[in-house]
Amino acid sequence: MGFPDDKPIVSLCLAAFAGADRAAANLSLNTGLLRHLSLVSADPLGPEIEFTIAYLRERRPVLVIFNGWSAVYARVLAALRRQATAFAVLWHSGPGQTDLAGEWPALAAIVGERRIAHLFIASESLYATLAPRLRNARHLPNTLARAEWDAPKRQLRRPRGTQITLFAQPAESARKSVTSCLLALGTLRRRCRLHLNGLSLEPRYRMLLDLLRLRYRDWGWMPPQQYDAVVRRASLGLQVSFAETYGYVVAEHLARGVPVVGSAAVPVLARLSPAVRRRLIVTNPDDPAEIGAKIRFLLDHPRVAAAIAARAQAESLSWNRRDIAKATATLTQCLAHRGERTS
Amino acid sequence: MKQRPRAEERFAVSADIAHREINDRLLLLLPGDSRLYAFNDAGRLVWQAVLRKRSATQIAATVAKTFGIPLARAERDVRELLADLLRRGAIRRI
Numbered sequence: 001m002g003f004p005d006d007k008p009i010v011s012l013c014l015a016a017f018a019g020a021d022r023a024a025a026n027l028s029l030n031t032g033l034l035r036h037l038s039l040v041s042a043d044p045l046g047p048e049i050e051f052t053i054a055y056l057r058e059r060r061p062v063l064v065i066f067n068g069w070s071a072v073y074a075r076v077l078a079a080l081r082r083q084a085t086a087f088a089v090l091w092h093s094g095p096g097q098t099d100l101a102g103e104w105p106a107l108a109a110i111v112g113e114r115r116i117a118h119l120f121i122a123s124e125s126l127y128a129t130l131a132p133r134l135r136n137a138r139h140l141p142n143t144l145a146r147a148e149w150d151a152p153k154r155q156l157r158r159p160r161g162t163q164i165t166l167f168a169q170p171a172e173s174a175r176k177s178v179t180s181c182l183l184a185l186g187t188l189r190r191r192c193r194l195h196l197n198g199l200s201l202e203p204r205y206r207m208l209l210d211l212l213r214l215r216y217r218d219w220g221w222m223p224p225q226q227y228d229a230v231v232r233r234a235s236l237g238l239q240v241s242f243a244e245t246y247g248y249v250v251a252e253h254l255a256r257g258v259p260v261v262g263s264a265a266v267p268v269l270a271r272l273s274p275a276v277r278r279r280l281i282v283t284n285p286d287d288p289a290e291i292g293a294k295i296r297f298l299l300d301h302p303r304v305a306a307a308i309a310a311r312a313q314a315e316s317l318s319w320n321r322r323d324i325a326k327a328t329a330t331l332t333q334c335l336a337h338r339g340e341r342t343s
Numbered sequence: 344m345k346q347r348p349r350a351e352e353r354f355a356v357s358a359d360i361a362h363r364e365i366n367d368r369l370l371l372l373l374p375g376d377s378r379l380y381a382f383n384d385a386g387r388l389v390w391q392a393v394l395r396k397r398s399a400t401q402i403a404a405t406v407a408k409t410f411g412i413p414l415a416r417a418e419r420d421v422r423e424l425l426a427d428l429l430r431r432g433a434i435r436r437i
Contacts, residue, residue, distance in 0.1 A: 015378070025377055038377040047365040048379055054363055055372070 008335055009034035010056060011090070012076070013067035014042055020067045020092040022248055023122065023142040027090075030143050031328045033335070034065065044075035053079045062335055065090050065120070069106040077115055088118035088334070090140060095126050096243025096265065100175055118334055123245055124267070140330050141323040142246040148255040149317055162192035162299055165230065165237040165258075167249045170202035177240045177263070178205065183288035184295060185238075186212035192299075195230050197222060232256045236298055236305065240285045241265050254316045259309040261294045272315050279308045348425040350400045350418075354393045354434040362390070373431055385410060389424055393434055399425060 011028060013021045015038045028036040037055075041048045049072050056064060057080065064080075065088045066073040077087060089110045093103055110116055111134060120140035121127040131137040164185065168176040178199065185194060194216035200206045201218070209216055219230060231237070237253040237260040244250075247268035253260045254268065262269045263285040269277065279298065282290045298305040348354075356362065361372040369382040369390050382390060385406055392402040399421060407417035428434045 021377075028377075036377045037372070037379070040378065047368045047370060047381070050365040051363055051370040051372075051379060054365075055361060 007033060007035040008062040009065060009331065010059065010061040010063075011036040011065040011067060012052065012073065013038055014070055014072070015040050016042065017068055017092075019245060019248060020090075023092055023246065024065070024067045024090065026143050026145045027140075027327060029145045029147070030324045031331055033328065033331050035061075039072060042070060042072055044071045049075055052076065056080055056085065057083065061085055063088060063118075063331075068092060068103075069110050077113075081115070086117040086334075087115050088120055089116055090120040090122065091126070092122045092142065092245050093126075094123035094243060094245045094267070095129075097175070097245050098126070100243055120330070138330055138334070140327050142248075143323045143327060144248070144251045144255060144316075144320050146324070148252060159193075159233060162190055162235045163195060163233055164192050164295070165195045165234045165249075165253070166199065167195075167197045167237070167239070169198050170205065173199065173202070173205065175242055175244075177242055177285040179208065180286050180288045180291055181238045181240055182208050182212060182214065184291035185214055187288065187292040188295065188299075190299060191215070192235075193217060195219065195234065227252075228256075231258060234258050236261060236295065238262070238291075238295070239266055239269075240282055240291055242285055251316060251320075254309070254312045257306075257309045257313045259298055259305050259312065261291060261298065268316060271319060272312055276308055276312050276315065279304070280312070348399045348422050348429065348436075351398050353396050353398050353437050354425065354429075355396065355437045356390075356394060357432055357435050360433050371433065373433055385420070386424060389421055393425075393428075396437070 011024045011034045013024045015021050021038050024036050028034045037052060039048055039052065043049065053076060056076065060083065063086045067090050069089060091107060093101060098104060098107060110119060117136060119134060119137045121130065121137055122140060122142045124139065127137060127139040166178070166181055168178050194214050196216055196218040198218065198220050200209060200216065219226065222230065231253055234253070237249065237258055239247060239250045239260055239262040241263055242265055244266045247266035250260045250262055250266050250268045259280060260269065261280055261282065264270050264281050265285070269281055280294070282294055284290055359374045363370055369387040371380040371382065388406055388409060389402055392405055403414065403418040403421040406421055407414045425434070
């Protein structure tokens with residue numbers, strides 16, 4: 001059967017890597033240059049990858065982008081070795097996350113792989129340090145989907161009291177300094193409700209939530225519409241990470257005009273202007289007292305918090321537009337270059 | 344809202360659908376969707392029948408016979424699946 005499609009680039013990502021998968025889907029939406037496929041199975045011999053190989057053989061895209069690295073991509077490379085398609089890897093993790101996730105061996109394998117024509121690096125800091133030493137590195141920033149700013153303008157009725165989001169899966173809780181955040185919330189005098197997306201499934205965090213007598217609602221996995229409503233109703237968000245590649249949760253809060261207390265390791269926050277950063281960023285993600293002080297200030301000064309949120313929203317919208325333009329230009333250049341070589 | 348599939352209606356696979364059988368599994372890629380859909384055996388049978396331009400009634404009869412289930416249940420399940428495929432744009436009425 002035919003595989004009709006006209007996008008010159010196909011992007012592949014394992015769905016288990018949710019952040020990278022979302023970034024790749026956004027790249028597709030924002031640039032219009034690629035067809036993104038999200039792979040549920042990591043089995044290099046499974047039917048899903050067989051389908052994908054057949055799809056790529058018939059479609060013959062100019063460029064295939066692997067998001068991160070996996071044995072399934074090595075299988076695709078081997079299967080398409082005689083095809084005149086160029087291959088690229090989009091490396092989403094920043095330096096810290098590459099380390100924490102044990103991804104350096106994978107990155108080393110990509111650097112040594114001759115068939116990878118382009119190594120796209122999403123993290124600006126990783127790109128800046130590695131690019132001079134690599135023949136094929138290009139900066140391809142992650143972006144937020146344009147539609148995030150087009151969320152319904154009608155204000156949702158905010159529930160009474162203070163609503164705080166702390167979105168972190170148990171598997172990533174250490175990286176997101178969840179314990180310090182919970183301890184900080186435990187120092188608040190005002191009544192607030194915490195909104196979680198799975199953290200309380202972990203017994204140790206449920207114990208801590210109960211010990212600190214924090215009121216919470218754990219939504220678990222949320223479909224997009226519900227996620228949007230929970231974020232828009234929030235008074236503020238928490239994302240005090242030790243390492244973060246982009247900070248989609250933060251970007252999604254800022255796009256909806258919700259301030260987020262976080263760390264300088266969240267690139268989305270680190271790019272904000274100094275006046276905004278001063279109110280939102282803690283210097284030590286492992287310090288519950290400092291996190292608590294930032295939260296208290298924003299809750300005690302709602303007008304300042306609203307002004308900070310509005311400014312953060314405008315700034316992040318502005319540089320997201322620039323990043324989309326940069327990503328589009330980078331991909332277009334790669335396609336043009338390929339066209340010259342193959343014509 | 345579009346009508347649910349009627350008994351004698353026939354369908355065709357939409358032109359912009361990528362589909363293929365791999366190791367006896369039917370996989371489907373819809374336009375604008377990043378996930379592959381995998382059909383179970385019954386779904387695969389329905390898809391094959393759609394490709395052969397069988398009517399909803401004929402498809403249900405085949406499913407009932409193949410899986411040894413009551414015809415009424417097969418008709419209900421087949422119509423539900425066809426309605427879902429129509430809604431997603433995977434098939435169209437002919």
